[in-house]
Amino acid sequence: MRTRTVFLATAALGLILLAGGCKGEAADQAKTEAKGDATKSDPSAYAALTPEQQAAVRALVRDTLISNPQIMDEVQVAYEARAQAALQARVDEAAPGLSREHASLAIGPANARITVIQFFDYKCPFCHQSNAWTQNLVASRDDVRVIFKELPVLSENSTGAARAAIAAARQDKYWAFHNALMTARGDLNPAQVMQIAASVGLDVAKLQADMASDDVTAMLDGVRAQATSLGINGTPAFVVNGQLINGWQPELVEAAIATAAPGAAGEGAAPRGEQPAPAR
Numbered sequence: 001m002r003t004r005t006v007f008l009a010t011a012a013l014g015l016i017l018l019a020g021g022c023k024g025e026a027a028d029q030a031k032t033e034a035k036g037d038a039t040k041s042d043p044s045a046y047a048a049l050t051p052e053q054q055a056a057v058r059a060l061v062r063d064t065l066i067s068n069p070q071i072m073d074e075v076q077v078a079y080e081a082r083a084q085a086a087l088q089a090r091v092d093e094a095a096p097g098l099s100r101e102h103a104s105l106a107i108g109p110a111n112a113r114i115t116v117i118q119f120f121d122y123k124c125p126f127c128h129q130s131n132a133w134t135q136n137l138v139a140s141r142d143d144v145r146v147i148f149k150e151l152p153v154l155s156e157n158s159t160g161a162a163r164a165a166i167a168a169a170r171q172d173k174y175w176a177f178h179n180a181l182m183t184a185r186g187d188l189n190p191a192q193v194m195q196i197a198a199s200v201g202l203d204v205a206k207l208q209a210d211m212a213s214d215d216v217t218a219m220l221d222g223v224r225a226q227a228t229s230l231g232i233n234g235t236p237a238f239v240v241n242g243q244l245i246n247g248w249q250p251e252l253v254e255a256a257i258a259t260a261a262p263g264a265a266g267e268g269a270a271p272r273g274e275q276p277a278p279a280r
Contacts, residue, residue: 088244094229095242099147102222105166105174107138108145114260116253117147117239119227122161122181122188123154124235126248131182133250144257148178149223151235157188159220160211164193166219167210168202176200 046054065071098117118134120127137144150166152158161181168177180196181188194204210216227237230244238245240256 091230091239091242091244094226095239098149098226098239102149102219102226103147104219105148105150105169106145107148107175109142110145112145113143114141114241114257115145115147115239116257117149119149119151119223119232119235119237121152121154121158121235122165123152123158127236128182130236130248130250131179133253135179148174149226150220151223151227151232151237152220153233153235157190157193160190161188161193162220163211163216164197164207166216167207167213168197168200170210171202171206173200173202177202 046057049057099115103117116137118130120130134146138146150162152162165174165178165181168174177197177200180200181193184192184196186192194208197207198204227233230237230239232244232246234246236248238253238256240253241260243256243260245252245256
């Protein structure tokens with residue numbers, strides 16, 4: 001019975017992996033861990049069987065799954081729980097640094113009860129959809145701090161817009177410029193980005209010089225490393241008091257805010273009504 005259980009679990013997991021399962025680095029790690037758990041009791045048992053015995057095991061697994069298809073649902077639920085636990089462990093490890101490092105682009109009170117960290121790309125349509133929600137959150141809540149993490153992943157124009165936005169903070173115009181970029185139509189080529197910069201009152205010559213600075217590069221590299229550590233490979237992504245939500249899922253973000261436990265205040269937040277501090 002024990003051998004049957006081991007091989008059944010291994011076969012079921014193999015079917016899930018072939019079917020696709022979850023995506024992302026964290027999920028890949030969880031798959032490896034789960035597969036290891038299924039076989040660690042006797043990893044050489046199957047290889048030690050004769051070809052006839054191996055064929056019998058395969059037939060047993062097949063017949064069992066066909067007769068009891070609910071097993072696949074049970075395995076999927078268990079797998080997803082394991083993957084989520086592995087991902088949350090990574091978030092818990094990285095979370096303290098998220099509100100301290102590369103976190104100068106923030107708005108909201110420094111002692112906010114809730115911290116919302118948003119990873120985004122100016123070329124991402126789902127990020128555009130979430131921007132109105134973010135604006136409303138900033139305007140309506142005095143107990144929320146939003147930290148903006150520039151994560152250009154879609155194109156060179158994404159990177160150019162992100163560099164310009166980070167540099168805009170040096171002129172105390174990040175929030176205005178950020179919103180203008182989020183609501184702009186077009187491909188955000190360099191000329192368009194500079195036109196938008198001028199429209200919100202930025203000194204374009206200074207902006208272009210600041211965009212090339214090592215500090216801007218360091219912030220982009222740092223945010224990219226943070227995203228990688230969390231298994232984030234697309235935008236948008238939100239971390240609400242340590243809870244990671246991938247993609248624009250407003251109901252999940254709202255629920256996370258509603259149930260968020262008080263978090264420690266992070267450094268670098270501007271009081272409500274002021275612009276985020278420059279990147280240094």
